[in-house]
Amino acid sequence: MKRRPIADHRTEVAAHVAGLARTETIPVTSGLDRVTSRIVRAPYTLPLFDNSAMDGFAVRAADVTVGQPLPVRGRIFAGDAKSRTLQGGTAMAIMTGAPLPRRADAVIPVEQSDEADGAVRFQHRPEPGAFVRRAGDDVAVGDLVVAAGTRLGPRHLGALAASGVPTIEAHRRPTVAVISTGSELIRPGQKPEPGQIFESNSLVLQSLSAKHGAQVTFVAAARDDGDFETILTAACIDADLVLTSGGVSMGEREPVRQLLGDHGWFGPIAMQPGGPQGLATWKDTPVCCFPGNPVSILVSFEVLLRDALRAVTGLPPVEPSTAPLARKVASAPGKTQFLRGVRNPDGTVSPVGGPGSHLAITAAAADLLIEIETDATELAAGTEVTTWPLT
Ligand code: AMP
Numbered sequence: 001m002k003r004r005p006i007a008d009h010r011t012e013v014a015a016h017v018a019g020l021a022r023t024e025t026i027p028v029t030s031g032l033d034r035v036t037s038r039i040v041r042a043p044y045t046l047p048l049f050d051n052s053a054m055d056g057f058a059v060r061a062a063d064v065t066v067g068q069p070l071p072v073r074g075r076i077f078a079g080d081a082k083s084r085t086l087q088g089g090t091a092m093a094i095m096t097g098a099p100l101p102r103r104a105d106a107v108i109p110v111e112q113s114d115e116a117d118g119a120v121r122f123q124h125r126p127e128p129g130a131f132v133r134r135a136g137d138d139v140a141v142g143d144l145v146v147a148a149g150t151r152l153g154p155r156h157l158g159a160l161a162a163s164g165v166p167t168i169e170a171h172r173r174p175t176v177a178v179i180s181t182g183s184e185l186i187r188p189g190q191k192p193e194p195g196q197i198f199e200s201n202s203l204v205l206q207s208l209s210a211k212h213g214a215q216v217t218f219v220a221a222a223r224d225d226g227d228f229e230t231i232l233t234a235a236c237i238d239a240d241l242v243l244t245s246g247g248v249s250m251g252e253r254e255p256v257r258q259l260l261g262d263h264g265w266f267g268p269i270a271m272q273p274g275g276p277q278g279l280a281t282w283k284d285t286p287v288c289c290f291p292g293n294p295v296s297i298l299v300s301f302e303v304l305l306r307d308a309l310r311a312v313t314g315l316p317p318v319e320p321s322t323a324p325l326a327r328k329v330a331s332a333p334g335k336t337q338f339l340r341g342v343r344n345p346d347g348t349v350s351p352v353g354g355p356g357s358h359l360a361i362t363a364a365a366a367d368l369l370i371e372i373e374t375d376a377t378e379l380a381a382g383t384e385v386t387t388w389p390l391t
């Protein structure tokens with residue numbers, strides 16, 4: 001059977017999940033890591049009013065002579081609502097963030113003053129504007145607060161809250177269900193009986209999905225001999241997208257391919273690891289079917305689904321880079337190889353671990369994928385190769 005080129009399959013995957021893109025209104029308080037779908041502009045001028053940057057005394061700079069006392073006529077605290085006016089030749093005690101009284105033009109910090117018997121003396125003469133935060137210093141009404149397409153971090157949330165914005169428009173995080181298949185699989189913590197292995201793929205798919213903008217709402221494990229259909233149907237009711245692991249190759253018990261073969265496309269793609277792939281629709285829900293080897297799962301997600309999922313969640317694609325190979329690499333022709341690799345201090349990249357798709361633990365030492373083109377059979381040391389960060 002002819003292998004489907006990776007680029008073609010990637011396009012099919014993108015088309016399969018494109019319908020998940022939506023936007024929604026959310027409270028800023030749940031905005032961490034969400035991606036804005038619309039620009040946010042300032043609804044207010046900020047600061048909202050002239051106020052003091054220090055605890056000290058509000059004065060008119062021209063009234064101050066070093067060492068000469070000014071009578072203190074009142075005290076203004078943060079949150080005081082009453083509008084106050086400074087009389088000529090007097091000072092008012094003022095706290096940080098309190099509204100500057102009318103006709104005052106400077107604040108002298110308490111550290112540079114001596115207050116006694118209802119009057120205050122100053123050690124310096126202030127410049128007009130000293131320690132005054134002017135209304136509008138930060139933003140004017142309509143100025144940009146956060147651009148569309150921003151993944152909101154703490155600083156953006158702070159800016160939104162400080163602007164008085166309660167809700168934003170964000171890309172919706174599609175819900176994802178993850179189903180691992182295999183009668184040999186047990187959970188970490190269980191004792192392996194003969195023939196059993198620890199299930200790891202669902203955790204990889206869950207964490208990659210969450211990292212790239214989705215919310216995982218359903219995780220289950222199916223045996224190869226019976227319950228996959230029931231579990232898949234439940235997953236489709238729960239989630240916008242279902243990811244399955246295992247059961248897509250040419251064996252005699254391949255529950256995913258056997259159930260979904262007539263509901264989509266299954267076949268080999270020109271990629272190693274991760275050759276056998278499937279895409280199907282079940283109960284109107286898109287299902288991406290990955291092969292079960294742990295390294296295949298990682299590579300399948302990163303190469304085929306990652307950027308498509310990021311696109312529907314408003315995130316930009318992950319950019320590749322290039323680097324020279326540290327040593328000669330041999331490759332099987334006819335498939336694009338994705339070797340697990342590391343970047344060396346001199347900027348070259350080296351494969352790590354063996355080529356086997358079952359080598360989950362050695363693959364964890366890698367921080368990037370090295371892409372070896374379809375037709376290459378041997379690449380000399382120093383050859384520039386495309387590398388992809390492992391996210
Ligand atoms: P399959 O694609 O179902 O033929 O599985 C390929 C290989 O990956 C087999 O050796 C499985 O035991 C292993 N495998 C399948 N699913 C998982 C999983 N969820 N976690 C770890 N290994 C798995």
Ligand code: MG
Nearest residue numbers: 181182246247
């Ligand atoms: Mg299996």
